[in-house]
Every structure is written in structure tokens, then in C-alpha cells.
Amino acid sequence: MRTSAGLALRKLAAPLVVATITGCIFLFAGDTYQAFGLAALDRSRTIISYVLGMSLFLSFGMLLDRLVRHVVLDGLVARALGSPVPGLLKQFAAIVIYLVTGGAILAVVFKQDLTVLWAASGVAGIVLGLALQAVLQDVFSGLALNIDRPIRLGDSVQIDGAGSSLIEGEVKEISWRTTHILDSFNNVVVLPNSKLASATITNLSARKAYVDAWDDIVLDAAVPHERAHLLLTGAAVEACSEYTVQGHPEPYVLLWNVGPQGATYRVFYHCSLGQRDDGRSRVLQCCLRHLRQVGLRPAVPRLERARRPETTVAGPSWSVDELRRILASCTAFTGLQPEGIALLARQVQIHALEANCELVQAGEVGNCAYVLLEGLITGLPRRPRAGQVPTLFSAGSCLGCEAVLVGEAHGATLRTRTAVVLGEISAAAFSSLLAAQTDAAAVLSRNLAQQMTDTRAATNGNPGDSVEALAVDLAQAIARNYAGALRRSVST
Numbered sequence: 001m002r003t004s005a006g007l008a009l010r011k012l013a014a015p016l017v018v019a020t021i022t023g024c025i026f027l028f029a030g031d032t033y034q035a036f037g038l039a040a041l042d043r044s045r046t047i048i049s050y051v052l053g054m055s056l057f058l059s060f061g062m063l064l065d066r067l068v069r070h071v072v073l074d075g076l077v078a079r080a081l082g083s084p085v086p087g088l089l090k091q092f093a094a095i096v097i098y099l100v101t102g103g104a105i106l107a108v109v110f111k112q113d114l115t116v117l118w119a120a121s122g123v124a125g126i127v128l129g130l131a132l133q134a135v136l137q138d139v140f141s142g143l144a145l146n147i148d149r150p151i152r153l154g155d156s157v158q159i160d161g162a163g164s165s166l167i168e169g170e171v172k173e174i175s176w177r178t179t180h181i182l183d184s185f186n187n188v189v190v191l192p193n194s195k196l197a198s199a200t201i202t203n204l205s206a207r208k209a210y211v212d213a214w215d216d217i218v219l220d221a222a223v224p225h226e227r228a229h230l231l232l233t234g235a236a237v238e239a240c241s242e243y244t245v246q247g248h249p250e251p252y253v254l255l256w257n258v259g260p261q262g263a264t265y266r267v268f269y270h271c272s273l274g275q276r277d278d279g280r281s282r283v284l285q286c287c288l289r290h291l292r293q294v295g296l297r298p299a300v301p302r303l304e305r306a307r308r309p310e311t312t313v314a315g316p317s318w319s320v321d322e323l324r325r326i327l328a329s330c331t332a333f334t335g336l337q338p339e340g341i342a343l344l345a346r347q348v349q350i351h352a353l354e355a356n357c358e359l360v361q362a363g364e365v366g367n368c369a370y371v372l373l374e375g376l377i378t379g380l381p382r383r384p385r386a387g388q389v390p391t392l393f394s395a396g397s398c399l400g401c402e403a404v405l406v407g408e409a410h411g412a413t414l415r416t417r418t419a420v421v422l423g424e425i426s427a428a429a430f431s432s433l434l435a436a437q438t439d440a441a442a443v444l445s446r447n448l449a450q451q452m453t454d455t456r457a458a459t460n461g462n463p464g465d466s467v468e469a470l471a472v473d474l475a476q477a478i479a480r481n482y483a484g485a486l487r488r489s490v491s492t
Contacts, residue, residue: 002338004053009061015370017486018177026473029289043097045446047348049453050110052245053105053108053109054105055248056132057104057105057108057109058105060101061100061101064138065093065094068094068097069093069094073093077177077390090219092143102305115419128156135440138177138178138192138194139176139193141192141193141196141197142175142176142177142193143195144197145179145193146174150203151171151174151203152171152205153172153173153174154171155170156169156204156272157170157171157181157201157202157204158202158204159196159200159201160200160202161200163424164364167181167189167286168183169181169182169189172183174193177192178191179196181195195448199323213268213270213276213279214266214267215283215287216256216265217232217266217298218263218265218285218298219265219291219296219298219430220262220263221262221263223263223296225255225263225375225376228253229253229255230374230418230419230420230421231373231374231421232253232265232267232287233418234374234417234418235283235287235394236267236268236286236287236373237250237395238286239251239269239279239282239287240269240279242282248270249270251267251268251269251270253265253266253267254266261300262299263299268285270344275281279374289394289395290395293329293394293395293396294322295326295464311313318350320342320345320346323348323423324338324342326342326371326396326423327345327348328393329396329481330396330398332369332398332448333398333444334447335447336443337434337437337439339436339437340433340436340440343429343432347426347429347432348423348429349423349424349426350373350422350423351421351424352422353420353422354419355416356415356416356417357376357415357418358413358423359399359414359422360399360400360412360413361413362380362381362385362409362410362411362412364383364409364410365409366402366408366409366410367406367426368404368424368425368426369398369399369400369403369404369424370399370400370414370422371396371397371398371399371423372395372396372420372421372422372423373395373421374395375395375416375417375418375420375421376394376416377392377393377415377416377422378391378393378414378415378416379393379399379414379415382411382412382413383408388416390415391412399414400414401448402448402451402452404427405427405430405444405474405477406481408472416466430482431482432487440480441479442471444474445471445474446467446471448474449467449470449471449474450466450467452470453466
């Protein structure tokens with residue numbers, strides 16, 4: 001701090017000494033120098049009057065600029081339009097105000113005739129207009145776009161006719177000459193305003209904050225329509241839960257066409273323009289996973305001369321083989337012997353429920369487990385945190401195993417998100433399994449411990465006890481609840 005102050009004093013010392021000596025000479029060195037000083041003082045008065053006049057007009061110009069910018073445009077006009085006023089109009093208003101202020105300074109302060117200036121500026125304007133024709137066209141097109149407001153900052157737009165291909169993206173900036181659009185590849189497309197004004201603009205955000213998208217899934221025509229509709233609707237709802245836009249409608253599925261390849265189902269969903277590609281990928285992934293869980297896949301082209309065996313597709317009733325395959329894919333039954341899984345599959349009871357039905361209430365004593373065959377179920381803990389989003393369970397999920405095996409109450413309220421098909425596994429079925437296989441209790445307890453540890457880690461960030469210690473505790477609880485079945489297993 002002292003070093004900078006000393007440097008400033010050294011820089012001011014020389015001119016200060018020179019000014020002091022010169023002033024003393026003018027004041028005390030005779031009439032000639034005094035007369036020169038009086039003339040300089042008179043000229044200084046004239047300069048001061050010019051400076052004060054310019055300051056007065058510039059201060060009024062700045063005041064008028066602030067009034068127009070903050071009171072008129074940002075206040076009255078923005079409130080009437082319901083959106084912020086573009087910066088281009090603010091800049092244009094400021095330029096007009098300061099041009100008028102400059103003309104007033106020349107006419108009033110400096111007593112200049114502006115007729116010659118206007119004539120000269122007219123000739124210069126013609127020359128500049130011819131030289132900058134394209135630039136001026138972009139400028140006035142930008143003003144027209146800001147006045148008509150076909151697009152606004154943040155709008156999702158499609159522009160056709162401004163180039164060789166269709167341009168889609170979000171409006172980021174409208175400047176004097178160009179408009180900047182951020183496309184779906186995160187590239188900034190810079191369009192001259194003149195081309196934008198002559199193009200066909202589709203404003204996707206004028207009516208709603210989302211875009212409509214769809215994808216086609218072709219299934220074998222032998223798949224019942226109700227089953228395909230249920231599977232694909234559940235997949236779309238699960239996928240779009242990650243791309244929720246406020247006010248967007250629910251995804252839905254329509255049977256769109258029936259042809260030689262099979263039945264075409266069109267899955268309609270909604271998301272923002274920037275998320276459309278990611279949303280499409282997510283929807284297709286969920287559709288394939290839901291189909292794969294029940295042993296289905298998209299149809300493949302058929303050759304007229306090819307002879308192939310007929311594919312049997314399960315209708316309202318499920319075969320034991322289908323149930324066995326789905327149970328084998330559940331993490332709760334990983335590691336069980338095939339005979340044990342087949343034993344459970346033979347005792348599964350199929351139930352169909354409508355959407356928004358409460359399946360299990362948190363705190364309710366569990367006496368059976370459920371395997372979700374088709375559709376979507378939501379789960380909310382007994383004591384949810386503020387703003388906590390329900391967990392989504394899709395086809396292939398096993399629910400309630402902990403309650404029925406350990407004898408505890410259900411820890412979450414389960415509600416059908418869409419229409420669902422459930423497979424119910426009773427406590428008697430688990431008792432038969434434990435009596436038939438000696439290692440089933442250890443396998444089930446290990447799977448439950450891993451599932452509970454993963455859930456706690458995802459919810460609280462802390463898995464708690466180790467998987468091995470938790471598995472031992474769960475095995476002891478299963479042994480208490482199914483002591484009779486385990487005794488029969490040992491005696492066998």
C-alpha cells in the first residue's frame with residue numbers, strides 16, 4: 001500500500017512543481033503575465049460552461065435511458081408481454097436517446113447549425129446503406145423479430161428454409177445481426193436475422209413446455225393386445241419418470257398398424273426438446289427390458305417360404321415354464337436350485353389389478369410375496385422424506401419377500417402405477433421350498449441381505465451392517481418362522 005502511494009506521489013511531483021512555478025510567474029511577475037493569465041481564466045470560464053452544459057444534457061440523457069430501460073421496458077412492457085424484453089430493443093432505445101442528446105449538445109451548448117450536419121449525414125447514410133446493405137437487413141430483421149415476437153429466449157423451435165437442413169434447438173440469444181440456437185448436439189447454430197425472418201418457424205414452446213415424441217415397437221400378432229398394451233405402457237411410464245416436465249401428460253400406447261411383420265404399437269411420450277434423444281433411448285431400453293422379462297421380443301421380418309414352428313404366447317393364464325423363467329431372473333431367488341424354483345412356480349397364483357390400487361400398506365404384517373409379471377408398481381417408505389419420489393418396480397421385481405420370510409411388517413406402501421399382473425407366492429409355498437431344499441434358507445437370507453444393504457446404501461448413503469452379518473441374522477429369523485419346515489428338511 002505504501003509503495004503504491006509513494007509511486008503515485010513521485011508521478012505527481014514533477015507536474016505539481018511545474019504548475020506551481022508557472023502560476024507564481026503569472027501572478028507575481030508583472031502585468032504582461034497577469035494579462036495572459038486573465039485571458040486564460042476567461043477561456044477557462046468558456047470551457048467550464050461547455051463542460052457544465054454537456055454534463056447537464058448527458059445527465060438528462062442517462063436519466064431518460066434509465067427510465068425507458070427499467071420503468072417502461074422492464075416494467076410496463078415486460079408485464080404486458082408476460083416475458084422479459086429482449087436486450088436488442090433496450091440497446092436500440094439507448095442509441096436513439098443518446099443520438100438525440102448529442103444533437104441537443106451541438107445545437108444548444110456549441111451553438112451549431114445542424115442543417116449542414118443533417119444534410120451530410122443523409123449523404124453518408126446513403127453511402128453506408130449501399131455498402132452495408134446485408135448488415136442493415138439483418139439489423140432491421142432482428143428488430144422485426146423482437147417486435148412481432150414469433151420466438152422468445154428459451155423457446156424450442158424448428159426452422160425450415162434457413163439452410164440446407166431442418167434446424168431444431170433452443171433459442172439462446174437474439175442480437176443485432178444474428179440469432180443463436182443451441183441444437184440437440186450442444187452445437188450453437190448462428191443464423192443471420194434476415195434468413196431467420198424469411199424461414200418457416202415452428203415454435204414448439206408456444207403452446208406447451210414439452211414436445212411430443214413417439215417410437216414404434218413391432219410385436220408378433222399372436223401377442224394379445226391387452227398384454228402388449230400393459231407391458232409397453234409400464235415401460236414408457238418408467239422411462240419418462242426420469243424426463244418429467246411440469247404439466248406433461250402421461251405416456252400412452254396405441255395399436256398403430258397390423259402388417260405382415262406383426263402388430264405395430266406406437267409408444268407416445270413427452271419431454272423437452274433437449275432431452276428427446278435421451279428420452280427415446282430410455283424408452284426403447286425399458287420396452288426391451290419389460291418384454292425380455294416375460295420372454296417376448298420385437299418381431300423379425302418373416303420370409304414367405306420359410307417354415308418355422310408356431311410360437312405359443314401365454315394369454316390370461318401363465319404356464320409353469322414361463323413362471324419358472326421369470327422367478328429365475330429375480331434377484332431374490334438367485335442361486336436356488338432349478339427344482340426349488342419349479343416348486344415355487346407351480347404354487348404361484350396369478351392376479352390382475354387395475355391402476356392406482358393399494359397392494360400393501362406400510363406396517364402391515366406380510367403373509368405372502370409378489371412377483372410383478374407385467375405393469376408397474378410404486379413403493380413409498382413408511383416415513384418418507386420431504387419431496388421423496390416413490391420407487392418404481394417393473395416386471396421381474398419380487399416384493400414382500402423380507403416380510404413373509406422374516407415375519408416383519410412391510411416397510412413400504414405398494415400401489416399399482418399402471419394395470420398389473422402379479423404372481424402371489426404364499427408362506428405355504430416358501431415352507432414347501434424350505435422343506436424340500438436344505439440350502440434354500442441360506443440362499444434366501446444371503447439374497448435378502450444383499451438387497452437390503454443395497455437399498456440402505458442408495459437411500460442413506462450408509463449400508464449399515466455387512467452383508468455377511470445381516471445374512472446370519474436373517475437366516476436365524478427364517479429358522480424361527482419356518483422351524484417346522486426346516487425340521488422336515490433335515491429329517492428328509
